Amino acid sequence: MLTTVEAINARCSTPRLAEPGPTGAELRSLFRAAAAAPDHGKCKPWRFVVVPPAYADDFGEVLEQAYVRRCALAGDDVDAERCARERTRLRRAPTFVVVVCQPRTDLKIPLHEQQAAVAAATQNLLLAATSMGYGSMWATGAAATDPTVREALQLGPKDTIVGFVYLGSLPTSRERRGPRRDTDVSAVVRTWAPAAKGRPDPAPATASKARSDRRMSGI
Ligand SMILES: Cc1cc2nc3c(=O)[nH]c(=O)nc-3n(C[C@H](O)[C@H](O)[C@H](O)COP(=O)(O)O)c2cc1C
Numbered sequence: 654m655l656t657t658v659e660a661i662n663a664r665c666s667t668p669r670l671a672e673p674g675p676t677g678a679e680l681r682s683l684f685r686a687a688a689a690a691p692d693h694g695k696c697k698p699w700r701f702v703v704v705p706p707a708y709a710d711d712f713g714e715v716l717e718q719a720y721v722r723r724c725a726l727a728g729d730d731v732d733a734e735r736c737a738r739e740r741t742r743l744r745r746a747p748t749f750v751v752v753v754c755q756p757r758t759d760l761k762i763p764l765h766e767q768q769a770a771v772a773a774a775t776q777n778l779l780l781a782a783t784s785m786g787y788g789s790m791w792a793t794g795a796a797a798t799d800p801t802v803r804e805a806l807q808l809g810p811k812d813t814i815v816g817f818v819y820l821g822s823l824p825t826s827r828e829r830r831g832p833r834r835d836t837d838v839s840a841v842v843r844t845w846a847p848a849a850k851g852r853p854d855p856a857p858a859t860a861s862k863a864r865s866d867r868r869m870s871g872i
Contacts, residue, residue: 660784665832667788670821674747675787683820686781687752690773694762699774702751702806709743712805716742719801739796746790746819751806752778754813764811771815778818788823791816 655663675683684701692698704712716739724731743749754771756764779789796802797814808814823829 655784655786657780657784660780662834663832664779664783664789665830666790667823667829668745668790668819669824670746670788670790670819671824672747672822674821675782675785679785680748683778683781683785687774687778690770690777692770693766694757694760696757696760696762696767696770698754698756698767699771700753700755700812701778702753704743704749704751706747709749710740712749713740713743715802715805716740716796719796719799722801723795723799746788746821748820750778750818750820751814752816752818753806753808754815755809756811758811768813768815775816775818782820786823787820788829790819792819793817 680703687701688697688699690699717736720735720739721731723729752771752775754768756767775791779791782789793814793816797817803812803814806814
């Protein structure tokens with residue numbers, strides 16, 4: 654089991670995952686971890702829809718129908734290869750979970766905060782899976798807002814799909830790409846000071862390296 658920081662640094666999107674996926678007990682533990690996300694107002698807006706392997710191709714057919722319908726609406730040609738990709742999409746991983754935000758509308762917590770809580774829950778799910786040694790992938794795409802997909806999932810009018818999450822065992826190291834991190838911390842962090850006590854900071858992207866190093870030194 655990885656530590657939290659190890660799991661954060663090890664997590665990366667893995668588009669093809671192998672058998673086995675998490676066991677039933679592991680999945681329950683992953684959903685408990687997901688539901689431990691910060692949640693303003695205790696809305697518990699997350700819902701996790703597991704599509705079992707036995708229905709993977711049925712859900713794939715929904716994705717294909719949705720794609721064909723989008724083409725018809727846009728007046729585009731249907732691409733046979735894309736149809737096949739949609740139909741077999743869930744075969745990319747042994748475990749497939751749709752993460753849904755089902756917001757509370759009777760509470761004062763704004764929708765965007767409830768969606769933020771579900772995004773945090775999704776990341777918890779990925780990190781918990783990583784710490785157990787599983788690979789993961791968070792995807793969305795056009796299917797995430799498609800009415801055909803929404804209907805198949807029996808979503809309510811205010812519900813949104815936050816992610817399609819794929820889980821499974823990591824492929825052999827040759828096929829695995831591993832995390833690629835290139836974060837320039839100085840480009841994304843600045844230190845605030847009251848306007849009266851300092852000149853406004855220039856945009857970090859245009860600040861000189863020396864200046865951004867000075868700013869960072871206070872952290
Ligand atoms: C809300 C959300 C939606 C995403 N949708 C897709 C997607 O549709 N297709 C895809 O290939 N990756 C998708 N990703 C994964 C990102 O592309 C990926 O996290 C990013 O490239 C960084 O790579 P890493 O996850 O390996 O660190 C999504 C990520 C998030 C947070």
